[in-house]
Every structure is written in C-alpha cells, then in structure tokens.
Amino acid sequence: MMHFYNNSKQLVRSILIGILFLSFTTLGVHAQVQIMVTTDGGAFVDANSHGTWATATSELQTAIDAAAVATGGGTIWIEGGTYYPTKRQAADPASDPEAVDISGNPRHATFVMASNVTVMGGFEGTETTAAERPSDLFGTTNRVTLSGDIDQDGVDPDNDSYHVVLFPLGVDNSAILEDVYITGGLANGANYFSFRGGGVHMREDGTLNNCVITENGSSDGGGGAYLYKGGLITESEISNNLTPSNGAGILLNLGGTVSNSLIHSNHSTDNSVANGAGVFFDSEPGLFGTLTHCVVATNLSDDKGGGIGTFGEASIINNLILSNEALGNGGGIFLQGGGTVLNNTVVANYSDLGPGVYADTQGAVYNSVLWNNENPYSNVQFVRTDNSTIIDFTAIQGGATGTGITNVINLSTSNSDPGSGTENYPEFRDPVSFAAQPLTSSEVETLLNSDFRINLTSALLDAGNDAFAGIPSFDLGGNQRITKGVIDIGAYEALYYTVTGAVSGSNGTIDPVGPANYLAGEEVVITLTPEEGYDVSTFTINSTDYFDQIADQGDSYTYTEASISDDIDAVVSFGIPNSLAETGLDAFNVYPIPTNDQLFIEGIEINGLEIYSASGKLVKQLKGNIESPVVVSDLTKGLYILIIEDISGEVRTVRFVKN
Numbered sequence: 248m249m250h251f252y253n254n255s256k257q258l259v260r261s262i263l264i265g266i267l268f269l270s271f272t273t274l275g276v277h278a279q280v281q282i283m284v285t286t287d288g289g290a291f292v293d294a295n296s297h298g299t300w301a302t303a304t305s306e307l308q309t310a311i312d313a314a315a316v317a318t319g320g321g322t323i324w325i326e327g328g329t330y331y332p333t334k335r336q337a338a339d340p341a342s343d344p345e346a347v348d349i350s351g352n353p354r355h356a357t358f359v360m361a362s363n364v365t366v367m368g369g370f371e372g373t374e375t376t377a378a379e380r381p382s383d384l385f386g387t388t389n390r391v392t393l394s395g396d397i398d399q400d401g402v403d404p405d406n407d408s409y410h411v412v413l414f415p416l417g418v419d420n421s422a423i424l425e426d427v428y429i430t431g432g433l434a435n436g437a438n439y440f441s442f443r444g445g446g447v448h449m450r451e452d453g454t455l456n457n458c459v460i461t462e463n464g465s466s467d468g469g470g471g472a473y474l475y476k477g478g479l480i481t482e483s484e485i486s487n488n489l490t491p492s493n494g495a496g497i498l499l500n501l502g503g504t505v506s507n508s509l510i511h512s513n514h515s516t517d518n519s520v521a522n523g524a525g526v527f528f529d530s531e532p533g534l535f536g537t538l539t540h541c542v543v544a545t546n547l548s549d550d551k552g553g554g555i556g557t558f559g560e561a562s563i564i565n566n567l568i569l570s571n572e573a574l575g576n577g578g579g580i581f582l583q584g585g586g587t588v589l590n591n592t593v594v595a596n597y598s599d600l601g602p603g604v605y606a607d608t609q610g611a612v613y614n615s616v617l618w619n620n621e622n623p624y625s626n627v628q629f630v631r632t633d634n635s636t637i638i639d640f641t642a643i644q645g646g647a648t649g650t651g652i653t654n655v656i657n658l659s660t661s662n663s664d665p666g667s668g669t670e671n672y673p674e675f676r677d678p679v680s681f682a683a684q685p686l687t688s689s690e691v692e693t694l695l696n697s698d699f700r701i702n703l704t705s706a707l708l709d710a711g712n713d714a715f716a717g718i719p720s721f722d723l724g725g726n727q728r729i730t731k732g733v734i735d736i737g738a739y740e741a742l743y744y745t746v747t748g749a750v751s752g753s754n755g756t757i758d759p760v761g762p763a764n765y766l767a768g769e770e771v772v773i774t775l776t777p778e779e780g781y782d783v784s785t786f787t788i789n790s791t792d793y794f795d796q797i798a799d800q801g802d803s804y805t806y807t808e809a810s811i812s813d814d815i816d817a818v819v820s821f822g823i824p825n826s827l828a829e830t831g832l833d834a835f836n837v838y839p840i841p842t843n844d845q846l847f848i849e850g851i852e853i854n855g856l857e858i859y860s861a862s863g864k865l866v867k868q869l870k871g872n873i874e875s876p877v878v879v880s881d882l883t884k885g886l887y888i889l890i891i892e893d894i895s896g897e898v899r900t901v902r903f904v905k906n
Contacts, residue, residue: 279319320363414453444473474503494527499536523556530559552581577605597683601630
C-alpha cells in the first residue's frame with residue numbers, strides 16, 4: 248500500500264490546485280550576524296568571519312550555536328548539499344537516563360535549533376539576497392538535505408539519528424528552520440522522548456517553514472514530526488514517514504500547530520494500536536493541537552484513523568481529507584474522546600466502519616462534508632458509538648439522524664444532477680470516483696487532477712453557519728472564507744460574482760437580467776437587443792460608461808467580460824426613433840466607423856448633412872457644398888445618426904460611433 252510514495256513530487260505540485268503551499272516566502276528576521284555554510288567550507292572561526300560565500304564554513308551546528316549567542320541572533324544561509332548532524336543532545340536531558348553521558352551513543356547526534364536564529368536552505372552559493380535564490384528551492388543544485396544517516400551507509404536505519412532536527416526545551420518560535428529536506432531519522436530509543444519525532448522533535452516551541460519531512464521513522468509515534476506542547480509547522484510537506492503506532496506523519500502531543508501543509512503517504516503499521524497515520528492528536532483538557540488549511544491524503548493506518556486520529560480534544564479546521572485508508576475504523580478521521588471538525592472536506596476515504604468519520608465518544612463535526620467515503624458494507628459515511636458526538640450544519644452522503652445531529656443535508660451518491668433534479672448534489676468540480684489509496688497509474692492521475700472546489704449549483708453553497716467558534720478568515724484556496732454573507736460547507740468557499748442587467752426606459756432587452764451568478768474567472772457575455780428601429784443609446788457597468796466596448800452582432804450587441812472579478816450591474820438604454828432609420832439608394836461609403844475625429848464620405852456629392860444623437864437630438868448641421876472629410880472631433884463619445892442630402896435632393900442615413 249506504499250506504492251504512492253514515488254508520486255509524492257507530483258502530488259506536492261498538483262493536488263493543491265494552485266493553492267499557496269510551498270510558497271517559498273521567508274519569515275524574515277532582523278539579524279545582527281549572517282553566516283554562510285557550504286559542504287566544502289572552511290573550519291569555523293567566529294560569527295563574523297563567514298559572511299560571504301567565499302569565506303563560508305562547513306560547520307552548520309557551530310554556526311547555529313555562534314549566532315545564538317550573538318547580539319540580536321543571526322541568520323544562517325546554507326548552500327545546496329547534504330549535511331549530517333554532529334552535536335549530541337537528548338530531546339529531554341532531565342528525563343533521559345542516557346543524558347548523563349550520551350557521548351557513547353552517536354545516535355543522539357542532531358541539528359539543535361536556537362532562539363533568534365533563522366536557518367535557511369535553497370541557496371546555490373552565489374546569492375547576495377534570499378530573493379535571488381532559484382524559484383524552486385529544492386532543485387538539483389540548491390536543495391539542502393539535513394540527513395540523519397550519520398554513518399552514511401544508506402542501508403541500516405538502526406544506526407541513524409534519533410532526531411534529525413531538535414528544537415530543545417527553552418527555545419521559542421524565533422528558532423526558525425526553513426527551505427530544507429529533513430530525512431533519515433529513526434526515533435527508536437529506549438526512553439520516552441527518544442522514541443518520538445524521527446525527522447523533527449519540537450519541545451514546546453520552534454518554527455518550521457517550507458520544509459519537506461520525508462522517510463523518517465519512530466517506534467512510538469511522530470515518525471515524521473513530534474510537537475510537544477507547542478511549535479509551528481507551516482507550508483511544508485510531510486510524507487513517506489513510518490511508525491507502528493500513532494501519527495506516522497505528525498504527532499501533536501498537548502499542543503502545536505500545523506498549517507498550510509501537505510501530509511501524505513505516511514503509514515502507521517501496527518494492526519492493533521495504529522491511529523492517525525497522517526496526523527494524531529494526544530491531548531488533555533485545555534492542551535491540544537491544531538491542524539488547519541492542510542491537505543491530508545493517501546495515508547494508511549493498519550488499525551484506525553487513516554488520515555487523522557484523536558485522543559481527546561483537537562482543532563481540525565479547513566482541511567481536505569482525501570483518499571486515506573484505515574484497515575480498522577475511521578478512514579478519514581477517527582475521533583476518540585473529543586475533537587472539533589470544522590469546515591473540512593472529507594472525501595474518498597476507506598475503512599471497515601465510518602469511512603468518513605468514526606466517533607468513539609465525544610467530538611463535534613460542523614460545516615463539513617462527508618461524501619464518497621466507502622467501506623465493505625453499507626458506505627454509511629459517519630458512525631458514532633453514542634450520542635455524545637455532535638453534528639450540525641454538515642452535508643453527508645446518505646444523511647444522518649439521531650440525538651445531537653441537526654441541520655444535516657442528505658447528499659446524493661451522484662456528484663451532479665443527472666437530469667431529475669430531485670436530490671442534493673455536492674457538485675465538486677472534478678472529484679475522484681474511487682475511495683482509498685490509488686492503486687493504478689490511472690487512479691494516481693485522477694487524484695492529481697482532482698478538484699474539490701464547488702460549483703454554483705452545489706448543495707454546499709451558502710449552506711453553513713458562521714457562528715461556530717474558530718471560523719477562519721480564508722478557505723483552503725486562500726480566498727475569503729465568507730464571500731456572500733453566508734459560509735459554504737466544506738474546506739473551499741465558492742468565490743463568485745453576481746451579474747444584474749436592467750433597461751433604462753424601454754425599446755429593447757438585456758440578457759441576463761439576473762441576478763445571475765458566475766464563478767470567479769468565468770467569462771460573462773451580456774447581450775443587448777434593441778427593438779426594430781431602435782439602437783443602443785447608452786451602456787454602463789457599475790455606473791461607468793462602457794458604450795465603446797460593445798460589439799455589433801447585427802440584430803444585437805454584446806459585451807464580454809473575459810474573466811469576471813467583481814459584481815456587475817449593467818444598465819442599457821435604447822434610442823433612435825423609426826423616422827431616423829437607415830435608408831439606402833446608390834452605393835456610397837462612410838468611414839472609418841468607429842471614428843475618433845473625422846468621417847470620410849465617398850460616392851456622392853454632399854449638399855448638406857445633419858448629425859443626431861442616439862436619442863434623436865440634433866447636434867451638428869452643415870449646409871451647402873460640403874467637402875469630405877467631415878470633422879466630428881467636437882462630439883462626445885457615443886452612437887450617432889448621420890443624415891446626408893446629395894445635390895439631387897436624395898437623403899441617406901448612416902449610423903456611426905464616435906470614440
């Protein structure tokens with residue numbers, strides 16, 4: 248079931264549908280020292296001796312330690328390459344018996360972060376500013392890998408570091424690590440804190456930004472990352488990590504926050520204790536973690552909680568939980584003793600029971616959608632063991648009823664209306680048709696191209712409740728969370744605009760009259776159709792003149808907004824009485840139309856002419872033998888009627904547009 252790991256790169260770049268994950272922006276700090284580090288740099292001298300690439304040091308940990316004691320801290324820039332930890336430190340020296348003397352155990356080697364120090368990767372070794380780095384911060388020439396493979400054999404993980412990166416007790420969130428790969432850690436020591444957090448171990452605080460935590464392991468949870476009572480992981484990828492127990496990807500113990508990240512293809516392997524393969528929350532009253540604006544996909548638990556598991560309270564807000572699998576219960580989410588699930592899209596997960604959400608007492612599900620989650624039996628999306636779990640303002644395929652379950656939308660098994668129009672359809676833009684982890688290359692491709700934003704005919708549109716605590720300001724796509732006064736159900740808010748059309752007076756029609764809704768970026772065509780003998784006189788959008796942007800289609804005119812980005816209030820008026828309708832005798836030519844300042848008239852000798860506005864008002868009159876061209880630069884922008892009398896007394900009528 249780990250077949251999907253090889254597709255992690257495509258998943259990172261494709262599944263988020265243009266979302267801002269891995270945004271490559273830094274958390275800039277004001278630092279007093281800057282130290283350059285390269286794999287072939289020299290021996291460390293002091294904090295002020297390695298400020299250029301030419302004078303770089305190879306001693307990353309020594310550079311961090313020196314910056315930590317410098318006034319104001321410092322920034323470390325790392326050139327692409329692989330770096331191995333050298334400093335031996337236990338995650339919790341106070342409680343770890345080995346900490347008395349860890350010199351004999353090289354597996355305590357770890358990169359130790361420090362407050363007021365920012366460590367940045369992604370450099371090629373020529374840059375003078377961070378902005379000069381390549382747009383791909385993990386390219387072949389600039390990717391920085393922090394590896395726990397300290398014996399560099401690439402074979403036996405039992406010789407790897409317990410923790411590749413350690414944010415020790417006492418640091419705060421000004422200890423920042425960003426733009427690096429973290430791999431090759433195995434936390435399988437004999438003591439509590441040495442068997443959690445193979446890739447990253449955070450003790451209370453620290454910031455990890457735009458990093459990839461991959462191919463790490465642990466013996467008791469948090470194979471990729473372990474956050475204890477705090478810490479922040481943001482805009483990162485956590486993938487391909489292993490543990491037999493809880494949270495192969497991430498374990499949030501009594502706190503910590505993970506946001507705007509992709510958590511996929513992690514595996515909790517024990518078929519009796521595994522839970523929350525993607526993310527697991529271990530909490531006490533008032534001490535719990537937060538997962539927000541993340542994609543949790545294709546994770547596998549050999550017991551319960553394929554995507555997410557909780558023991559106690561948890562804050563699970565605005566996430567896409569997709570194609571996870573549990574061999575036991577709770578393919579998407581397993582709640583035990585609590586957990587608030589707010590504005591999540593839980594789709595295409597698989598498990599024995601409760602493939603969407605399985606609740607073993609307590610917990611609440613609000614403003615969320617459970618759809619196309621499957622099990623071997625009835626495909627009931629939600630299962631709870633008692634009435635203590637609350638559901639409110641949630642859309643569930645097949646519905647749900649019972650004490651504490653209110654305002655549930657019963658969703659159809661079909662994504663869209665097949666023609667009957669009698670059910671509630673989620674109307675996702677491009678969902679997957681299968682559940683669980685993808686098994687074939689075709690399913691992988693389908694997953695990568697999936698899109699769980701909603702169309703305007705969706706039953707999820709404007710169907711939520713924004714009174715729940717914790718509603719975020721933005722949705723999973725970075726759009727405003729509430730766009731039309733009412734929140735949508737699920738992780739995505741449909742960003743749409745309203746078009747209204749009106750005719751000032753009569754003598755024609757406008758389409759659409761509206762209000763008609765269009766998704767952001769859609770093309771909008773407004774059609775203006777005058778009655779016979781009339782023409783468009785004025786046309787405005789949001790009180791601004793757009794007359795010169797309409798296109799003549801013969802019997803009608805059109806205005807096209809190629810990509811709508813605001814509400815449109817269109818107003819048209821029609822003029823030109825029948826007495827001024829165009830007549831034609833011998834061939835003649837008037838050009839250019841439209842014109843800026845003059846009209847050329849060919850084919851007749853002019854004895855006089857009159858120009859009328861579209862409403863029939865005389866605005867210009869010339870008599871006698873008139874030479875072409877006729878100057879019209881004094882006219883305002885708009886539609887006009889030109890009546891020409893030739894020397895024989897015949898009258899001709901022509902419409903023209905003045906720009």
